[in-house]
Amino acid sequence: MVQVVEAFNESKAEAFAQNLLGILNSGALALMTSIGHRTGLFDAMGQMQAATSQEIADAAGLNERYVREWLGAMVTGGFIEHNALTQTYFLPPEHAAFLTREATPNNIAVSLQLIPLLASVEDEILDCFEKGGGLPYSAYDRFHQVMAEDSAQTVVSALKDGILPLIPDGIDRLNRGIDVLDLGCGRGRALMEMASLFPNSNFTGIDFSKEAIADARSESTARGLTNIEFRVEDAAKFNECDRYDLIFTFDAIHDQAHPDLVLQAIHRALRKDGTYLMQDIRASSNVANNIDLPVAPFLYTVSCLHCMSVSLAMGGMGLGTMWGEELAFKMLRDAGFIGAELKQLDHDIMNNYYLCRKN
Numbered sequence: 597m598v599q600v601v602e603a604f605n606e607s608k609a610e611a612f613a614q615n616l617l618g619i620l621n622s623g624a625l626a627l628m629t630s631i632g633h634r635t636g637l638f639d640a641m642g643q644m645q646a647a648t649s650q651e652i653a654d655a656a657g658l659n660e661r662y663v664r665e666w667l668g669a670m671v672t673g674g675f676i677e678h679n680a681l682t683q684t685y686f687l688p689p690e691h692a693a694f695l696t697r698e699a700t701p702n703n704i705a706v707s708l709q710l711i712p713l714l715a716s717v718e719d720e721i722l723d724c725f726e727k728g729g730g731l732p733y734s735a736y737d738r739f740h741q742v743m744a745e746d747s748a749q750t751v752v753s754a755l756k757d758g759i760l761p762l763i764p765d766g767i768d769r770l771n772r773g774i775d776v777l778d779l780g781c782g783r784g785r786a787l788m789e790m791a792s793l794f795p796n797s798n799f800t801g802i803d804f805s806k807e808a809i810a811d812a813r814s815e816s817t818a819r820g821l822t823n824i825e826f827r828v829e830d831a832a833k834f835n836e837c838d839r840y841d842l843i844f845t846f847d848a849i850h851d852q853a854h855p856d857l858v859l860q861a862i863h864r865a866l867r868k869d870g871t872y873l874m875q876d877i878r879a880s881s882n883v884a885n886n887i888d889l890p891v892a893p894f895l896y897t898v899s900c901l902h903c904m905s906v907s908l909a910m911g912g913m914g915l916g917t918m919w920g921e922e923l924a925f926k927m928l929r930d931a932g933f934i935g936a937e938l939k940q941l942d943h944d945i946m947n948n949y950y951l952c953r954k955n
């Protein structure tokens with residue numbers, strides 16, 4: 597047999613090396629962007645004219661030496677403009693539009709917090725590469741906080757004008773008064789938004805995280821919502837029949853230990869003519885089809901370091917973030933949802949919305 601050895605392509609190697617250098621800088625900037633968000637530096641600078649590092653540090657209530665080093669990364673990374681003569685720094689409004697809390701739902705700094713969050717479990721994930729298994733949710737500090745901030749942007753802000761209109765007659769029925777469930781609700785912000793928009797309907801949120809549910813309860817009490825209930829419960833053991841008119845899962849199926857059982861439980865819990873809306877990741881089940889997906893490397897990384905891992909930690913299926921549309925449709929059919937429809941929304945390039953009817 598003749599082995600064909602391809603010649604080493606110098607320009608291909610050079611292009612790849614340049615790409616790697618770009619990744620080195622982008623990775624570093626992701627960490628610094630997360631810090632800019634958490635410290636409030638972007639918010640402070642979004643309100644300021646050009647200012648010195650001391651003025652910026654004072655405005656944010658931070659240590660000047662650290663702020664100056666952070667500014668160095670932000671200036672050389674193209675986030676912030678620097679005037680060497682006046683030694684001042686300026687966050688242009690075109691950049692603030694994607695970096696400040698005021699910019700919600702377009703604050704991309706929120707999602708960049710996921711990079712340090714995932715990196716914090718690298719050592720434990722290395723063990724999993726050797727021995728298999730996974731990490732429990734408790735291994736991820738700040739997971740529910742970051743998740744709630746993230747879905748405040750993609751879900752909460754789009755409910756009224758984007759997500760709920762996907763459901764035929766959904767808004768009319770919510771106005772008249774129906775029973776609604778959010779399974780894997782996390783800190784429950786989406787459900788609280790709906791509870792305040794539709795006082796005639798009743799809302800139930802279920803999550804197995806005591807911490808997330810405690811937070812959801814105290815926030816809903818503070819908001820004076822009386823048509824909402826949050827329960828700590830394992831979705832795989834959820835067993836109610838013909839109880840809800842509308843069920844949501846927001847980004848909460850692919851990381852289940854037993855997503856098959858959860859989908860069956862959802863089908864059982866829906867009333868006749870009830871609707872299930874599943875928001876889950878927009879991707880193919882086949883990696884070859886995901887090459888041109890803009891955020892595929894990010895999503896496979898989230899999967900490997902979190903979503904697949906938390907499922908495997910519980911002896912689960914480990915579907916992972918990128919379980920994909922083909923498998924999603926198959927599992928929906930297996931659970932009894934025949935003829936699920938795929939919907940997409942412009943504001944949410946990472947997710948599909950599967951509209952499923954009980955009958």
Ligand SMILES: C[S@@+](CC[C@H](N)C(=O)[O-])C[C@H]1O[C@@H](n2cnc3c(N)ncnc32)[C@H](O)[C@@H]1O
Pocket residue numbers: 733743744747751779780781782783802803804805808829830831832845846847848851852853
């Ligand atoms: C990716 S988060 C999404 C949270 C929320 N829906 C949102 O969009 O912010 C997945 C949620 O599912 C919850 N979860 C995972 N497995 C569960 C199970 N077996 N029973 C109940 N909740 C579960 C997690 O605690 C987490 O809050």
